[in-house]
Amino acid sequence: MRRVVAFTLCAVLGTSPAWAQADRNYFKVGVITSLSGDLATGGNVTKRGYDLWAKAVNEAGGIEVNGKRYPVKLYYADAQSEPSQGASGAERLATQQEVDFVLGPYSSGVTLAVAPVLEKYKIPMITGSAESPLIWRQKFAYTFGTIPPVNYTGSQPVGALAGLAPKPRTAIVLGSNDAFSKATAEAFKTAAEAHGIKVLKFNIVPSGQDLIPLLSAAKVLRPDVIAFGGHDEELINLVKALRQINYTPKALLMHYGVTEPAFVEALGKDAEEVFGASVWTPTLPTRGDLLWADARAYAEAAQKEYGVPADYTQAGCSAAGIAFQAAAARAGVTPPLDEGEKRALRDALEALDIETFYGRIDFADRGEFYHANTGLEALTVQIQGRRPVITAPAEFAEAPARYPTTPWNDRR
């Protein structure tokens, strides 16, 4: 009777009784991401990455620790695209669900709100889709990220453009007013100035702002490059606005979003020849020891599961799961994790250096990129033939960059 009462109370409070926790033979994994609100597109892409990892690892019997396999069970918290909701979700996962570790939010803004909460409860988190350098400058002990920050990746495509002939001489850099987009725009600006490209205009604009007046004014300056930091919908709107005023810069550069399947689907031929930054494509030569042998194998599994090509965010989220998988095996921790085991898991993550289908995962243990993955190469991609193609650096290039880009009206 006591157990029935205890179970009822725990069910109402959303917690598990102590003896049920002690008997647990599976990992409780919290997933905080934005399944609704303005960032729902990216949020759901991250969910797909986490889900695909959980499915694959459970099909293999679970995470292997000391010869025994432990399945994983995901517990979701919808951040609703709001940092405050993300923080509340983290609090619930820590205190009520008592998760062992967390797969982190979509967007840097939500990550910055979630990280201090998990820091308080000493729960390790890997975010598979947050790229603002602000996160790593905070030096959170328990927060890691599989995607390098934009100041690490954003300079690559600008450098690649500077090496093309005729060299672009002027640029306009715009960014949307959120942590990731601002950092992207700043990275583009810094890199442009470093490569001798004169920045004629640098503006941070409110998220979702209709940019046509700004672009019409920019058109008068005739910049060689227009670079924009923003999220998926904003990128589509920017291309549509440039199309509407019929201005084709020599190069149109963006960051995340170009590799998202929706970008090509929504814009069709107008998506062609847009440049982007990435750290992974389905054709990248990688080799993985856990779950997927290489990038192509992962891309095929993702295509089969969801019917659309995987982008680097989805892949980065699946790689976050693999990082935990490898770290748990090395630390020898089994569920449920107590505070000491969570610390051991965190230490194992910090010492991790593995090859995966995503590329190398090596979290920095000092410096401005503290706990960000610095094992990856930054890539320049360009949409060619309706898919992202690597154009730089030379050792990974699949095709030469198409530059200057074809005027809108000449595209077929």
Add this chain to the structure above:
Amino acid sequence: MLWQLLPQAVLDGLLIGGVYITVALGFSLAFGVKHIIDFAVGEWIMLGAFLGYYLQGWTGLDPLLLLPVVFAVFTAVGYAIQPVIHRAVSGRRGNPVLMGLVFTFGLMLAIRGAGLTVFGFFSHSIPSVMSARSWFLEAGGLFVTVPAIRLVGFVYAIGITAVLHWVLRHTDFGLAVRALAQNRDAAGLMGINARRISSWVYGIHVGVSAMTGVVIGSIFSISAQMGGDYTILAFFVVVLAGMGYLAGVPWAAFLLGLVQSLFLVYGNPSYTLLAVFAILYLILLVSPRGLFAKGV
């Protein structure tokens, strides 16, 4: 150089204002007649946009040619839903305005959730032949680029405003709508079927909003989450115009469009929304019933 940018900035502001008119027009009409603050307006825009998107995919026709179909479908939907809203805001329930607001807020959440499930979370675009056209005009050192699809949106906004104005001023139906807006009980005593007229008004509001969704989808992108921004926008325009004062909507929309455009070009773009809100608050401080002091 700054002087040269002025014609373009003014034109862009007017074209942005054109979009705002269509977003707010139905909302203002519904409030004027039914005293319902329709928080679902953005979701009707979203649903209309997706109907246009799928119809365009199935038929291959230009989305602008599909506007009458979208209007007919969603007018029927609005006509059918109005009795439910009427039930929520009438009878023994206190504070009908609040009840209407809560009901349409719930409707908004339900439609948005269903939209995410049915349409998915990726953004889309509705391609129109007009999206790829623009005209470049130059005279006396001044120049403007006129994007064709934005001009279509502007003409559409003015057209819808003119038709609604004509219907309200020159038809028996319009007379009945105005009578209902002035005094529901007296209108009933004069033989006006309040429920039927209300259903038509809500139907027209939903139909116009859905058509606007198709036009918006040709100018911008569409997604299941897009509604919230347009609801807020409609609310701002209608408050600035004066709640329920339909004739004030175009002027309020143009003012908001111009403020944004001029501030983006001549001010600090980071503070564009701040400038819009500051002007809105200042006007409401001076004239709490809107620009023309004719709102409720």
